[in-house]
Amino acid sequence: MNIRLYNARILTMEKNKDVFRGEVWIKNDKIAYVAGEDELAQEWDRKAFPRIAWDIEIDCKDNLLMPGFKNAHTHSGMTFLRSYADDVPLQEWLNEKIFPMEAKLTPEDIYELTKLAILEYLTSGITSIFDMYLTPDTIADACMDMGMRCVLVSGLNNFSSSPEQVEEEFLKFNKKNSLISYQLGFHAEYTCSKELLYKVAQLAHRYRTPVYAHMAETAREVEECKARYGMTPAVFLDSLGMFEFGGGGFHCVHMTEQDMEVFRKRRMHVITNPASNLKLASGIAPIAEYERRKIPVAIGTDGPASNNCLDMFREMFLVSGLSKVRENDAASVDAMRVLRMATVHGAKAMRLNKADTLSKGKYADIIMIDLHQPNMQPIHNIPKNLVYSGSKANVLMTMVNGKILYRNGEFNVGESPEQIYQKCDKIVKRMLSE
Amino acid sequence: MNIRLYNARILTMEKNKDVFRGEVWIKNDKIAYVAGEDELAQEWDRKAFPRIAWDIEIDCKDNLLMPGFKNAHTHSGMTFLRSYADDVPLQEWLNEKIFPMEAKLTPEDIYELTKLAILEYLTSGITSIFDMYLTPDTIADACMDMGMRCVLVSGLNNFSSSPEQVEEEFLKFNKKNSLISYQLGFHAEYTCSKELLYKVAQLAHRYRTPVYAHMAETAREVEECKARYGMTPAVFLDSLGMFEFGGGGFHCVHMTEQDMEVFRKRRMHVITNPASNLKLASGIAPIAEYERRKIPVAIGTDGPASNNCLDMFREMFLVSGLSKVRENDAASVDAMRVLRMATVHGAKAMRLNKADTLSKGKYADIIMIDLHQPNMQPIHNIPKNLVYSGSKANVLMTMVNGKILYRNGEFNVGESPEQIYQKCDKIVKRMLSE
Numbered sequence: 031m032n033i034r035l036y037n038a039r040i041l042t043m044e045k046n047k048d049v050f051r052g053e054v055w056i057k058n059d060k061i062a063y064v065a066g067e068d069e070l071a072q073e074w075d076r077k078a079f080p081r082i083a084w085d086i087e088i089d090c091k092d093n094l095l096m097p098g099f100k101n102a103h104t105h106s107g108m109t110f111l112r113s114y115a116d117d118v119p120l121q122e123w124l125n126e127k128i129f130p131m132e133a134k135l136t137p138e139d140i141y142e143l144t145k146l147a148i149l150e151y152l153t154s155g156i157t158s159i160f161d162m163y164l165t166p167d168t169i170a171d172a173c174m175d176m177g178m179r180c181v182l183v184s185g186l187n188n189f190s191s192s193p194e195q196v197e198e199e200f201l202k203f204n205k206k207n208s209l210i211s212y213q214l215g216f217h218a219e220y221t222c223s224k225e226l227l228y229k230v231a232q233l234a235h236r237y238r239t240p241v242y243a244h245m246a247e248t249a250r251e252v253e254e255c256k257a258r259y260g261m262t263p264a265v266f267l268d269s270l271g272m273f274e275f276g277g278g279g280f281h282c283v284h285m286t287e288q289d290m291e292v293f294r295k296r297r298m299h300v301i302t303n304p305a306s307n308l309k310l311a312s313g314i315a316p317i318a319e320y321e322r323r324k325i326p327v328a329i330g331t332d333g334p335a336s337n338n339c340l341d342m343f344r345e346m347f348l349v350s351g352l353s354k355v356r357e358n359d360a361a362s363v364d365a366m367r368v369l370r371m372a373t374v375h376g377a378k379a380m381r382l383n384k385a386d387t388l389s390k391g392k393y394a395d396i397i398m399i400d401l402h403q404p405n406m407q408p409i410h411n412i413p414k415n416l417v418y419s420g421s422k423a424n425v426l427m428t429m430v431n432g433k434i435l436y437r438n439g440e441f442n443v444g445e446s447p448e449q450i451y452q453k454c455d456k457i458v459k460r461m462l463s464e
Numbered sequence: 465m466n467i468r469l470y471n472a473r474i475l476t477m478e479k480n481k482d483v484f485r486g487e488v489w490i491k492n493d494k495i496a497y498v499a500g501e502d503e504l505a506q507e508w509d510r511k512a513f514p515r516i517a518w519d520i521e522i523d524c525k526d527n528l529l530m531p532g533f534k535n536a537h538t539h540s541g542m543t544f545l546r547s548y549a550d551d552v553p554l555q556e557w558l559n560e561k562i563f564p565m566e567a568k569l570t571p572e573d574i575y576e577l578t579k580l581a582i583l584e585y586l587t588s589g590i591t592s593i594f595d596m597y598l599t600p601d602t603i604a605d606a607c608m609d610m611g612m613r614c615v616l617v618s619g620l621n622n623f624s625s626s627p628e629q630v631e632e633e634f635l636k637f638n639k640k641n642s643l644i645s646y647q648l649g650f651h652a653e654y655t656c657s658k659e660l661l662y663k664v665a666q667l668a669h670r671y672r673t674p675v676y677a678h679m680a681e682t683a684r685e686v687e688e689c690k691a692r693y694g695m696t697p698a699v700f701l702d703s704l705g706m707f708e709f710g711g712g713g714f715h716c717v718h719m720t721e722q723d724m725e726v727f728r729k730r731r732m733h734v735i736t737n738p739a740s741n742l743k744l745a746s747g748i749a750p751i752a753e754y755e756r757r758k759i760p761v762a763i764g765t766d767g768p769a770s771n772n773c774l775d776m777f778r779e780m781f782l783v784s785g786l787s788k789v790r791e792n793d794a795a796s797v798d799a800m801r802v803l804r805m806a807t808v809h810g811a812k813a814m815r816l817n818k819a820d821t822l823s824k825g826k827y828a829d830i831i832m833i834d835l836h837q838p839n840m841q842p843i844h845n846i847p848k849n850l851v852y853s854g855s856k857a858n859v860l861m862t863m864v865n866g867k868i869l870y871r872n873g874e875f876n877v878g879e880s881p882e883q884i885y886q887k888c889d890k891i892v893k894r895m896l897s898e
Binding site for chain 2: 109110112113114116117118119120123146147149150153305307308309310311312313314334337338339340341344347350351352354355357358359360361362364365402403404405407408409410411414415418419420421422423447448450451454455458
């Protein structure tokens, strides 16, 4: 399949490269050519262009092409809990609302519920997800059936999965296909025994691979870990040899100097989830501190039970806005840094090194942003427009792996949205009646 | 013009009334009839329905009708500064970026720039605005020409306008037409001399009318007022007799117990602008405190130079999310309270008593929300879906004063968006070159 996207503005997210006008060619799942107007004019006649039989040609009408957003932390299958339990204290939310409902889930339910989340990701220009939820098999199936790029990460804890199962999944999903990969992980320090955590660390060493987990999301979690082990979560986990090959922490709201030193030393990623941290009253993560220490930050939506939407535009505004108010400095964490977090750093955190920038040879995970809407006018500065003023309504097209999955409000994912809604609705009704 | 909106879910925002299924009839600028399915079936045959010649009938396809959002604080004309000066400290932003550019504005510029803002309001379901900017005449013209409901409020200060001019405007715009009204106001304590403020208070007494101003936006503003007068802004202004007939404060981030007591006693409105307060690092307003004291809270976007978008969905999420994190309580300021702020309290703050709820006899300022998008599924709770998960992309229709100004992404405002963009672009280019 040869696709030509022409008459575009292009933001490659390569370092120090400004927006330019040009076009992008896609051959199957990869970006084959990216060229500015000048370059294009030179190459046009003498090279490939006249000989290519285009399957699809799209006039971008001076709209923006850029790499899709990387949602570096989510629990897609939790769509069934959106707006089911809000405005209640955290412990009540977890113990009385979330856990009893989750106990009723089947793998088939998670397949359908993940599909609902994928529809929403596409509307927000999200082209890959770092998904920690209960049944990696049916999550992978949902992603492959719809064409979504997904990095699975184990949510191993004392109550579900096992190190043996995690190892099996690690080996299986990393050779599945180019859309699916798998990283070692566990839910969190407070849901895993020390013995279990040792076994994860052993796996990390056996495969020389990074490990990911929820970390320092709440002040209470940190206090309880200190009471248990005399150390904060990052320091304690590192003491087990967990992060010898890197990894990352989801949330990282309440981090000490020592925790940050672990992250810096181990080249780990912070994956921040600002909307979820507000909604569950967890706190405001010290993003500017991480930046000062050169700890790379990626961005996640967290799951739809706690956020409740899956919208990278909301998260991007929050990363910058909350940093500004936290640091009492309107210059803190500027728009371009946030865009890098949502794209390049996200890809790095998820080890998607071929899906980070809009460049020749990379996976064609590309979005088109409508600059002809009032919230994008006038065009003083496109990155700032995106981060401070952008919304889902600006996403004209979402392409994953060279396939256009969403365009002009229509989905191309093998099934109609209404069919997916109906199946999810049926699941929800069954669970509520059980 | 008779319009019938049928097959809808309806959220009237009347007290203690849940969402129900039914239809809404509009006759000219007013809501003529709102009925649930049961009621409708009874009245259908024997009453008005068969005799009405509908000009427009819209099948709402089970989507939601509700009152439009009230943007209770904005400076619409500042669209020319969107993404022009971000990520810089507040004083530099104001003195080196904003003021020099504003000095180049003409009344005709403000007409066009306000039109750009109105386009964006419509995409976000905003049906009326409380607009403080330099030239009320051309702001009113832009609103009337496009069909937007606007409450003008004077931004009087030591450098622009005068009490005489404010009085003249007050008298002129309050008899203009049903789309335009005018409230007394001044920019802020720190930009007005005591003599000038006395004159505003005298006007308030003469016309027995409320007064509005920026108040306690930054900690510095409060400190400087205390240094000048030995009182915080709300207490000082109240000591001049300013609020004998009520009024409101824009921002109200840094309020003392005494300030809140002034607001409670004078039945004043807090108008909160959370996105702007983050982006300019002003702080997080104590919304839960206001709620506890029964001080009514309305919501504004502030102007596009400081926000930068004009999106009531983002503001609504922030009002709740920031309160939760500020109070360390995930139950703080629930979704339904936020929806009331964005509609009913907004209308009360702006003295738009006929535009608050979706009820018979009220102005037909109605929006339709798409529930058939993935971020609105499943439907456990519509108010929570709206506040925590909603976005501009869910706005299917925006009707003001009985006229459909925006529907399915298309505007019906007498001019194409591209024409407005081009005019604004020309203005910006001229200003940058001057």
